[in-house]
Amino acid sequence: MTHLAVAVILLGAGIGVLRSTINAFSTVIASDAAGVTFGQGLWLRIAILVVTWAVTVAFVMRYAARVKADPSKSLVFDRKATNEAHFLKDTTADVAFTRLQQLVLVLFALTFAVMIWGVSSGEWWMAEMSALFLAAAIVIGVMARLGEGRLVEAGVCVICAGGGGIPVVRGVDGKMEGVEAVIDKDRTAALLAMALGADVLLMLTDVEAVFRDWGTPTQSPIGRIAPDALDAMDFALGSMAPKITSACDFVRAGGRLAGIGRLQDPRAIVEGRAGTQIRVETSVSERRLPPREAAKISTGRKPGSVQGHL
Template identity: 35%
Template sequence: MTEKKKRSISAYSILLLIIIALAAVTWFVPGVEKATLATIVMAPYNGFVNAIDVCVFVLVLGGFLGVVTKTGALDAGIKTLVKKLNGNELILIPILMCVFALGGTTYGMCEETVAFYALISATMVAAGFDTIVAAATILLGAGIGCLGSTVNPFATGIASSALVDLGVPVDQSVIMILGFTLLVANLAIAIWYVMRYAKKVKNEKGSILSTSEKAAMMEHYSQGDHEKVTFTGKQKFVLVIFAFVFIVMIISVMPWADLIGESAANAIFGWSAFLNGVALGGWWFGELAMWFFLATIIVGILGGLHEKVIVESFVSGAADIVSVVLIIAVARGASVLMTQTGLDIYLLTAAANALNGLSATIFAPLAYLVYIGLSFLIPSTSGCATVTMPIMGPLTASLGYNPAVMVMIFAAASGVVNLFTPTSGVVMGGLSIAKVEYSTWLKWAGKLILILAVVSCVILTVAMTIL
């Protein structure tokens, strides 16, 4: 029995339709600037300008991976790892998901995860799984970490600061306890869900991927015969550098000044500013892009590649990831259009007015639903916190409820939305690297995301009622 050819709309078309739909809404909403044809036409370009730092980072990252792949170190390392696991490959899933979740809950690991999709995809395919498992390991791991933010300065940190600046006290112990509860409960469910599917794929009992997706997966990530492994000392050294580069990336974007204090951060990391003028802890996508560019040169030379081969491999690697860059740019265009027309502020104000005067058991779940809508329209977690919390926080306090719980309602709702929203360049870009169609992701993860949303909503409603 042959499989019917699946016709699915591309990520680009999905995003363009969203931009058009948002523009159309502005014509029926009072008090906002009506979007014009020019607004729609320029949205992708403006999104590119707005996300230029992320786009450059992703391009350089693609070039870096191209050079590392050319050395043969990644293929050899992955084959060796899978051979040593010897049938215990499932253990990779909970370990990696916990690592990504730790990054999410502590410093809001999100855009940086794009750097891991190619590597994890190749590893999971070599282990006998498919790229849905790879995408889920990264996207759910980091996403649930953000959903259960404990000390994440870009989510709970910014939201709490916005309230304190307005004179609204925020109990950080409540945030920590609720964040940890949300993290553990949701991560346990997600790990079970992913491992159950991975075991099914491993046992050849069916993958959700279509024939075309499987073909793309094998073309990009098949490692060949695992028994014939040649892992040279030079390749091992390249992988050590490869790991070091990613460790530095993680350390460099963690807001150490907020976590351990500015003086301590300067004392520990101040020396590192010699590299690009910014000390570790203050890096963002510009500094990260140049860090990977420098690492590309070092890896190429130490990997024994000729200058011409390094350049060609870098250009080829960057070319392979151009589609991801374009997706990120168009996705950001939807957010830019919302800001330009004022539609985001209008919807926020209308939602806050509707919530006024409700009991805790109704207020909490409705606030959660409101934040799901707002997070879809404002995919930037820090941006959403900055815009919404000065309205939602004081409203919560005026009704006699705990503002700290509202902070976590925002974080949890934003975290759930960032697991599937097409307006997120991370979601669409990551799935593109993993060769997974957006419609396939929704079909596979939809039930799980609904479960996570319900579990989070119940926990937050109980907290709003008793705290």
């Protein structure tokens, strides 16, 4: 029945977004674009929210009753054994709802209450709302002692340090200021992996490996290789080059393995059965690579060149 809990969250969130009453990022912005106040039509939106909420609750409860009466009616019945083994492996643990967690929830709710007040009465817009959520994230993160390392140790899949953020630099006076730049996702991932002391860094994309002679009839994937051997090669900027640089930096900083390959091959890459594995051991390069890859090669797409593709 675990997927019912997921349905409650996803359907509930979906209804809340689609039938938003005072959402600053959808209703208020849309009202402003239409030249009306967001209070216009509020009661109609509330009525639609109540109706759709009731329909959603009825749908979930009806489905739950059907599955309870006949488990084979479940949409994930074929994964019953796997799900039970994963989610019911420790049902005796007494999980306490601590005061710290309660305080975090109160602050979280208070943040939204302040945002609603600011948008409705304080003439707030994106800058003020962004500042509010940034401040709340910092306060809650420090108070709850959150961090990537703690989440990783708890077995949580952390999504962080993605490209597209606001790049900043620290000046000689110690102050931070924004700059016009692009945050590269591969180098950011490598920096985070080094900060965490990770053993393995995987950069997964839509090609099976790094290729030699890319774009030619003789192209072939590179298996295991050392960073020193990669230094002697040229890769396409904006394509494979950032991944190669990030992988080499990571293993030289103490990482055991950096892998590049397809999104569906992470285990095979780690086990050396797919993708390109980059390690600091020079013996790996010497054993795996033909002699021609040890020489500096040109960036032109001719035999002997190495190119990448995303």
